[in-house]
Amino acid sequence: MRNCVWCHEEIHAALHWKNVFVPEQKQCLCDSCENNLKKTGHEICVTCSKTSLTKQCFDCERWQKKYKNQDPLVKNISVFEYNHFIKEIVTKWKYRGDYEMGFAFQSVFKQTFQTNFKKMSSSPDIVPIPLSAERIQHRAFNQAEMLAGFLTRDIKQYFIRTQGEKQSKRNRKERLASANPFILRQTVNNPVVLVDDIYTTGRTLRHAAELLRKAGCPYVYAYTLIRG
Amino acid sequence: MNKLNWIKAIYNQFFQLFRKGKEEISRSPFSDPPAPSAMHLSTETWIKQYEGKLLLRQEIDLPESIFQHYTKLQYFHAVPSIMKKFFSIQCRRCFNQDKAHFSVLPCKRCQKSHLYCRHCIEMGRVLDCEPLYEWKGPAYVWPEHKTPCSWQGHLTNAQKKAAQKIALAIEKQRKLLVWAVTGSGKTEMLFSGIEQALQAGKRICIASPRADVVRELVPRVQAAFLNVSVQGLHANSRDKTGTAQLIIATTHQLYRYYNAFDVLIIDEIDAFPYHADDTLKKAADRAGRTHHRAVIYLTATPRDKQKWQMFNKTLPYTFVPTRYHGAPLVIPQWKMQPSLVKKISKDMVPPFMSQWFLNRPPHRQVLLFIPTLSLLSISFSVFKAFLLKEKIITSADQIAQVHAQDASREEKIEAFRRREITVLLTTTILERGVTFPSIDVLVLDSSHPVFDEAALTQIAGRAGRSASDPKGQVLFFYQTKTKAMVRTNQSIREMNRLQKLLLQKGEL
Numbered sequence: 237m238r239n240c241v242w243c244h245e246e247i248h249a250a251l252h253w254k255n256v257f258v259p260e261q262k263q264c265l266c267d268s269c270e271n272n273l274k275k276t277g278h279e280i281c282v283t284c285s286k287t288s289l290t291k292q293c294f295d296c297e298r299w300q301k302k303y304k305n306q307d308p309l310v311k312n313i314s315v316f317e318y319n320h321f322i323k324e325i326v327t328k329w330k331y332r333g334d335y336e337m338g339f340a341f342q343s344v345f346k347q348t349f350q351t352n353f354k355k356m357s358s359s360p361d362i363v364p365i366p367l368s369a370e371r372i373q374h375r376a377f378n379q380a381e382m383l384a385g386f387l388t389r390d391i392k393q394y395f396i397r398t399q400g401e402k403q404s405k406r407n408r409k410e411r412l413a414s415a416n417p418f419i420l421r422q423t424v425n426n427p428v429v430l431v432d433d434i435y436t437t438g439r440t441l442r443h444a445a446e447l448l449r450k451a452g453c454p455y456v457y458a459y460t461l462i463r464g
Numbered sequence: 465m466n467k468l469n470w471i472k473a474i475y476n477q478f479f480q481l482f483r484k485g486k487e488e489i490s491r492s493p494f495s496d497p498p499a500p501s502a503m504h505l506s507t508e509t510w511i512k513q514y515e516g517k518l519l520l521r522q523e524i525d526l527p528e529s530i531f532q533h534y535t536k537l538q539y540f541h542a543v544p545s546i547m548k549k550f551f552s553i554q555c556r557r558c559f560n561q562d563k564a565h566f567s568v569l570p571c572k573r574c575q576k577s578h579l580y581c582r583h584c585i586e587m588g589r590v591l592d593c594e595p596l597y598e599w600k601g602p603a604y605v606w607p608e609h610k611t612p613c614s615w616q617g618h619l620t621n622a623q624k625k626a627a628q629k630i631a632l633a634i635e636k637q638r639k640l641l642v643w644a645v646t647g648s649g650k651t652e653m654l655f656s657g658i659e660q661a662l663q664a665g666k667r668i669c670i671a672s673p674r675a676d677v678v679r680e681l682v683p684r685v686q687a688a689f690l691n692v693s694v695q696g697l698h699a700n701s702r703d704k705t706g707t708a709q710l711i712i713a714t715t716h717q718l719y720r721y722y723n724a725f726d727v728l729i730i731d732e733i734d735a736f737p738y739h740a741d742d743t744l745k746k747a748a749d750r751a752g753r754t755h756h757r758a759v760i761y762l763t764a765t766p767r768d769k770q771k772w773q774m775f776n777k778t779l780p781y782t783f784v785p786t787r788y789h790g791a792p793l794v795i796p797q798w799k800m801q802p803s804l805v806k807k808i809s810k811d812m813v814p815p816f817m818s819q820w821f822l823n824r825p826p827h828r829q830v831l832l833f834i835p836t837l838s839l840l841s842i843s844f845s846v847f848k849a850f851l852l853k854e855k856i857i858t859s860a861d862q863i864a865q866v867h868a869q870d871a872s873r874e875e876k877i878e879a880f881r882r883r884e885i886t887v888l889l890t891t892t893i894l895e896r897g898v899t900f901p902s903i904d905v906l907v908l909d910s911s912h913p914v915f916d917e918a919a920l921t922q923i924a925g926r927a928g929r930s931a932s933d934p935k936g937q938v939l940f941f942y943q944t945k946t947k948a949m950v951r952t953n954q955s956i957r958e959m960n961r962l963q964k965l966l967l968q969k970g971e972l
Contacts, residue, residue, distance in 0.1 A: 239564060328585070328586075332585050332586065332588070332589060333569075333580075333585070333589040333591075334567075334582060334585050334589070335567060335568075335569040335570075335580070336567040336582060372572050372573065373573060374522070376569060376571045376572060376573055376578075376591060376593075377569060377570065377571070377572055378572065
């Protein structure tokens, strides 16, 4: 018998024909907690998955303007919308350092990836956004790497992160003005899917995408857990 | 002969192994001798932050070079954070032994997988590769106050008697259980003992399982001891340094402390989660000084274990059977209401309840206890519609609901205290530790298993707490009679009988 990683209630798996012969994948969140998570809907921006009534949201228009229609990031796909509940889960997972919490997203993160990226012609490289050495020293694990690990065993570490100031402590203006913290290690020829936990302004992911495009990567996609 | 030697060798080896294992266990990391003294440090105030605690490196707010210097001097002593004995594991900080509350983390620093404790993760992660630090340097000398207590009230005879016993137990560093009925003025009884301890330069902690109790105690205690540093610690408190001489904390906060307090006062020992959680008991025990400490337990409704200890004479106790205003405890009235929960879920106010509301004494507020969260939200809308229809309340602001996850819970309780809210619906969070002057108490479905004897006695104790209105009403609306309800009424009657007896003897 398993307990919910968030509320510690026992999880009662219902018995049906699907799991009589083949055991189901272990469930980490109980049903009531899982219902509090909100998946991204259908009325979203095609580029960044933000809930918007127009085809492209205001944020993405600004990015297009800034890059003069040469946006390095083709598309971002997020699994969940930002709400209070997921904020608390992520706080516990990232800032308290509760590694086990991350497994709550395992199956849904994998599933959404398969539905969205299976049509790609060649299999892409999965590249997690790295943490700075300082942050690793403090946190002992990289949450983006954990998420990437759910998708593939062959994770590509193309980047090194130099400075480690927290993006979450800054406002939008400061974030957009921040310098590129990444250094690329090698040239890249395959399409790349960048994996991160949260897309807020898109600054970090575009910093990484810029470098990849310059190094010869044909397409850069982003796959994130949450659209902030 | 050869064979015998061989067996001997194996036996010796096995025996040595066994002894080695045993030694490792018995060698407690706390028993190391203290580091050489450096008296100039003992007056430095920053020591207060680290002394008497078990801390993670991230909780020690010193630059790395200074920290290294003190670790070299053995002032910060590192102890392994997760203890492994044969087949069991235990978190050093929170005493958690349940394997379901441990998890494994692949550490990127050491390229290894480590255990970490999920039980106390809200206080910062205890990871196997990070030790906990305790201060073994010179101890901070707490000031001796000459006249710390500025409380001007006076105690009743029964209170005085208990206060003397408490003061004696604190002086002689003993254990004492104070069994005092609800509304007997437990906090005021403590003041003389605390005063005495402060005069001797001791450090004191008042711990309670409930954060609401902590919030209510802090201003009262600070008002009584104006010149003493008082801090309230709970999960949402602003100041978390814990550097005061007199600390009021939830029992969970005691996980951080080790060998810190000369006097430990644990309020409401029968309350959830303290009474059911062994780790909290161990943590409270460790927070007191290892050898010389006074421990005062306070309760209004001792559990069977404490009753047995009192009967057995293994725990000295003192008994206060009367309230501070001298009036007897309110005895709950029972009202049977068949299919009570069903009626509420069908948007009906049960007839006995509506009858009571129509004839209720208008000068009192109403506190309505509801067993579960789901029932709370249903009955809130039902009662709101009913009370507005019958014009018992004039606006929708006069009825409110509180529960543990409610963000504005403190404000609502405060508004109820200011008499802005007339009817307050609550789960069991308000069963103890809170005082409202003039209220009637109703319990909806008192046959629900969350209302055990202790809970019901405490709930009944919310009524009639002020001297100006000692006669509130307590009503249990029930579907089936339970043992807890019977025993509640029995114990309240017994208290009243004892009070009467003592009154006749002239001891009160």
